[in-house]
Amino acid sequence: MSDPGAALLLRNARLPRWLLPADWPGQGGVPGLADIALADGRVQSVLPARPGAAGAGGAAETWDLAGALALPGLVDAHLHLDKTFTLPRLGAVEPGLLGAIDAMMRDKAGWTPGDVRQRAERGLLWAWQAGSVHLRTHCDWWDPAQQPIAWPVLRELAEDWQGRVRLERVNLSPLTLYADRDWAWRTARDVAASGPGARLGGFVHSTNWDPQALMHLLQAAQAFDLDVDLHCDEELNAGAQGLAGVVATMTGLGFEGRVVCGHVCALAAKPEAEAFALLDAVARLPITLVALPVTNLLLQDATAGRTPRQRGLTLVKEA
Structure with missing residues (x-):
């Protein structure tokens, strides 16, 4: 673990592909799990998980997420x-x-x-x-x-x-x-x-x-x-x-x-x-x-006694 002073280490977290660099290791097209070190309310490091690694690497507390999805707030x-x-x-x-x-x-x-x-x-x-x-x-x-x-x-x-x-x-x-x-x-x-x-x-x-x-x-x-x-x-x-x-x-x-x-x-x-x-x-x-x-x-397009014809959504994909 590269952050021995981390207050919390989240082990074996699953991160969405869009959060990871292009060279992140994986298998069969599925990104590998991650170890996330946190301190002072901030992410200190995100590293590929090490299967079978023991201990918290100096972190005050360790949670094993066992492949659960982790997202930013x-x-x-x-x-x-x-x-x-x-x-x-x-x-x-x-x-x-x-x-x-x-x-x-x-x-x-x-x-x-x-x-x-x-x-x-x-x-x-x-x-x-x-x-x-x-x-x-x-x-x-x-x-x-x-x-x-x-x-x-x-x-x-x-x-x-x-x-x-x-x-x-x-x-x-x-x-x-x-x-x-x-x-x-x-x-x-x-x-x-x-x-x-x-x-x-x-x-x-x-x-x-x-x-x-x-x-x-x-x-x-x-x-x-x-x-x-x-x-x-x-x-x-x-x-x-x-x-x-x-x-x-x-x-x-x-x-x-x-x-x-x-x-x-x-x-x-x-x-x-x-x-x-x-x-x-x-x-x-x-x-x-x-x-x-x-x-x-x-x-939108809501009137009593009339079925709405339009969805009322703005042009999200085009924007």
Whole structure:
């Protein structure tokens, strides 16, 4: 073992091929098992397992995984912990995204800090037990006059779960609110002041499209050194302009590599040539895209009494 000071040695771990170098030994096309040395919460070395090797090579503790699969900690890049476990109390919900938003708005009237904390922490626990170590949650921030009650609760949970899960928080505000430049700057200031892991976000949709508001959002984020995470084009409208607007606004702004666009379902509705040209522009900047297949399969092309025709998934493979 090359790391005699390792705190933990994981012996005989099975690693996916994409984690291993091309010259990793194997048999019959199957990669051989690995010994993984860990110390101070980090991987110190990954070496081919030595069959029959005795002892821990100086490691404080040794676990024999006996060929079990070992993976890096999982990342869930788009959550809504403030909304978790509300379904049983929502009652009848109209199909589709806007119906889901209306139902959540009604439920939100009864939220308390204790209610949000109990539900969100339950979601955190489930994610951690499933192997997730890095989460990003969006938090509804629809009232222009005040912070939502969930925002400080999520910050407290981020602090409480340090060492187990890294929790980032994004304010989810309608793009229309950013049309007020003063509000955009105040909100970015408040988000930045709320502690580490805070990001600036917005809901960008054809029903609220406003290029000037988007400019204010990105400029405010840049002014307060905040990464941006947008709900963008969460619809199957070929004319949706959100992603193209983000590309146009970011070009020349000097804010490249700091923006995530989630959902971007409308890409799947655009003509291929237009969609591919837009994806090329996204890659050049670059902008990170996050797909949410389960959510979009449920909420897109959903109308009462009508069978959905479209899946609602963005162009993951093409991107």
